[in-house]
């Protein structure tokens with residue numbers, strides 16, 4: 001075997017022989033039922049109702065995307081909070097009207113469920129199916145929302161695939177998942193992200209740099225100092241801000257800072273993540289988190305502080321996503337952004353330059 005048909009692996013050291021047959025060890029872990037060939041039953045009604053209208057800028061991107069999205073691969077670069085979900089709906093309606101098969105891949109299983117619920121409430125006449133690990137009884141539907149790890153169930157299936165946040169873990173730089181995605185698509189794909197990286201290739205690039213509320217992106221204030229001064233500053237900020245997400249580099253530091261500030265902590269190891277998030281949303285003043293909450297979450301009235309922002313885990317994209325948690329609602333305008341660090345580094349510089357560039361392009365100042 002030169003190339004694995006399931007994951008496109010070509011590394012000969014990953015092919016083995018069992019009972020005289022060659023198999024691929026790269027994708028051997030992806031075991032489970034495959035979706036049957038999907039016959040569309042009768043005529044479906046892919047109309048949707050969002051309950052609100054797109055802004056002028058969103059509508060312009062949506063029109064362009066609807067024109068281009070079935071012709072070639074498109075990158076939609078939309079700043080955090082710009083409404084990237086809403087601007088692909090018209091393209092999806094067009095694809096479904098043409099009897100095409102549409103999938104929507106997102107990074108985290110929790111986001112699959114949230115997005116699935118949202119899309120089902122908007123596309124009332126469609127069967128929206130969420131496919132995640134441990135919940136994959138139903139594989140067939142009109143619109144399939146899934147994680148990258150479930151893509152292997154759909155070889156050569158999708159005419160249109162929405163790839164939501166391709167720069168997020170675990171999809172980013174994961175050759176195996178990229179291979180499996182490629183095998184699942186027979187048509188075109190649309191990448192949706194605020195922070196595209198160099199590895200993406202596409203035919204068209206659309207840019208949405210304005211949030212619906214028409215305010216500029218918040219540029220972080222940088223505070224430089226040694227660690228003890230950073231901690232002092234952190235205390236002051238957390239007590240003066242209304243509601244704060246404190247981002248720290250490591251799980252160990254999360255617990256240390258959480259103890260110091262006497263506030264709850266969330267990391268990838270927390271067992272009751274959803275509960276912690278809900279509680280912070282409704283009651284808590286501050287929450288210490290690792291980069292686990294860098295994207296995919298919206299909290300009303302939140303400010304963010306990055307503690308030890310010079311740590312290599314805070315890449316440019318991570319910082320941009322973190323700053324993107326702030327000022328997302330129409331009504332609350334007091335959210336602030338801070339980065340506490342020993343000294344500037346390239347990631348911090350790049351983050352600030354990127355945010356300023358978007359503001360410059362969108363508002364001319």
Ligand SMILES: [Zn+2]
Nearest residue numbers: 004007024027
């Ligand atoms: Zn393979």
